[in-house]
Amino acid sequence: MADFKPLHPLGNLDELVEKHSFFGPGSAAITIGVRKSVECAQLFAGNGNQAKIAKKLNFDSSTGKATETKGFTALPIAPGQWILISKNSAPGFADGVAKSINGLGYLSQQSDSRICLRVSGPKARELMSRGCRLDLHESHSGAGFCAQTVMAQIGVILHQLDDNPTYELYLYAGFARSFFHWLSHSAAQFGCDIEIISNQIKR
Amino acid sequence: MHRIDCPWCGTRDEAEFQYQGDATATRPAPDAAEADFFDYVYSRDNPKGWHIEWWHHVGGCRQWVKVVRNTMTHEIHATGGPQSKLSVPKPSGSRLR
Ligand SMILES: [Zn+2]
Numbered sequence: 055m056a057d058f059k060p061l062h063p064l065g066n067l068d069e070l071v072e073k074h075s076f077f078g079p080g081s082a083a084i085t086i087g088v089r090k091s092v093e094c095a096q097l098f099a100g101n102g103n104q105a106k107i108a109k110k111l112n113f114d115s116s117t118g119k120a121t122e123t124k125g126f127t128a129l130p131i132a133p134g135q136w137i138l139i140s141k142n143s144a145p146g147f148a149d150g151v152a153k154s155i156n157g158l159g160y161l162s163q164q165s166d167s168r169i170c171l172r173v174s175g176p177k178a179r180e181l182m183s184r185g186c187r188l189d190l191h192e193s194h195s196g197a198g199f200c201a202q203t204v205m206a207q208i209g210v211i212l213h214q215l216d217d218n219p220t221y222e223l224y225l226y227a228g229f230a231r232s233f234f235h236w237l238s239h240s241a242a243q244f245g246c247d248i249e250i251i252s253n254q255i256k257r
Numbered sequence: 258m259h260r261i262d263c264p265w266c267g268t269r270d271e272a273e274f275q276y277q278g279d280a281t282a283t284r285p286a287p288d289a290a291e292a293d294f295f296d297y298v299y300s301r302d303n304p305k306g307w308h309i310e311w312w313h314h315v316g317g318c319r320q321w322v323k324v325v326r327n328t329m330t331h332e333i334h335a336t337g338g339p340q341s342k343l344s345v346p347k348p349s350g351s352r353l354r
Contacts, residue, residue: 117265132318133265187270201266204273204316 063169063230064088067250074238075247083244084181086237087172087251092139092224094164095148099134103158107134110154120200120213125150129200129213129224137164137211137224169230171237172251174220177244182221185240188212192219206236261324262336266317273316280311280323305329307345 064070067088076082099107107113113128113136114121121128125147129137140147145165152161173182183190185205199214210233211224225233238246259271279301285293306329312322325334325343334346 117267132320187272202317203269209316 060091062088062090063227064234065231070234071248071250075249077245077247079247079249082175082247083177084173084175084241084246085249086234086241086246087174087249089170089172089251091143092165092168092170093143093145093147094140094168094224095138095151096162096164097128097136097138097148097151097155097159098162099159100157104134107155107158110158111151114198118195118199118201120198122198127213129211131202131211134159139170139224167227168224169227171223171225171234172215172220173223173237173241174218175244177241178221179219181241181244182212185237186210186212190214190219192217206233208233208236259326259331259333261312261314261322261333263314263317263320263322264336264338264341265320266314269314269317273314274312274322275315277311277313277321280309307334309343309345 067090070088074086097107105115108115111128112121112123113130117130119130124141125144126141127139129139131137138148138151148161148163155161179190179192182188186203188201188203189195190199195214197214197216197219200212202209202211204210205223208225208229213222213224214220215222238248259274260268261271261274262268282297282301285297306327307325308328309323309325312324314320314322321339323337323339323341323343325336325345326332327334335343337343
């Protein structure tokens with residue numbers, strides 16, 4: 055029996071950190087955090103059930119705004135569609151959601167489909183603004199802002215965690231290396247470090 | 258560059274959208290003549306001025322957006338969802354006809 059080990063879509067993360075980090079903790083203008091894994095699920099409302107589901111789960115009904123619940127963050131990506139991100143990377147975190155929306159919609163496991171990169175540091179807003187066409191000015195997008203857009207011709211879901219600002223980017227695992235190549239090169243002009251973010255997320 | 262008002266996402270840049278053609282072409286009845294289907298699939302006007310067209314918000318919410326756009330000035334008069342009944346502005350209201 056072959057001994058299979060899970061591999062991050064970006065390959066060996068320790069090598070990645072060694073290759074790309076030059077500044078030391080907290081001193082680079084940009085820090086790209088690579089989350090080791092993401093537990094997430096996609097929630098689809100059945101036809102006409104969008105408002106019912108949003109009400110049942112207490113989701114913020116305004117477009118472009120994440121909802122924080124005890125176990126997960128819900129990111130709206132289209133009418134009646136949310137990505138649910140587990141806060142403590144617990145598998146099965148969405149089981150309760152699946153039960154409560156029974157008959158109103160569909161929930162599908164997406165944990166292996168996406169990676170998450172966290173962009174922070176004094177130049178984070180500038181880097182993100184250059185990378186996509188969203189209005190990321192503080193007067194328009196604050197903590198909790200969330201939008202699906204395109205960076206380097208790759209679809210990403212952008213979620214602003216706080217007003218520093220810190221951003222999290224979710225993208226399909228198959229684009230991980232290509233996207234990281236672009237992101238790390240774009241960040242190099244400001245000075246960039248890479249760090250690994252363990253699965254336990256404190257927010 | 259256009260900034261297109263997606264009914265769900267709000268105003269977004271043209272780069273997130275794909276142009277999908279004339280939004281006024283309607284499918285003929287199933288028993289219509291072959292020539293009618295040929296027209297429906299292949300024949301398009303090339304209007305100078307106002308045009309009602311589809312833009313697919315492929316880089317955002319993946320919804321189809323109906324847009325009333327002036328092909329000469331690139332001015333966008335109105336946007337809406339697929340069911341929206343949009344019409345072109347009256348000639349006096351536009352800079353070009
Ligand atoms: Zn949209």
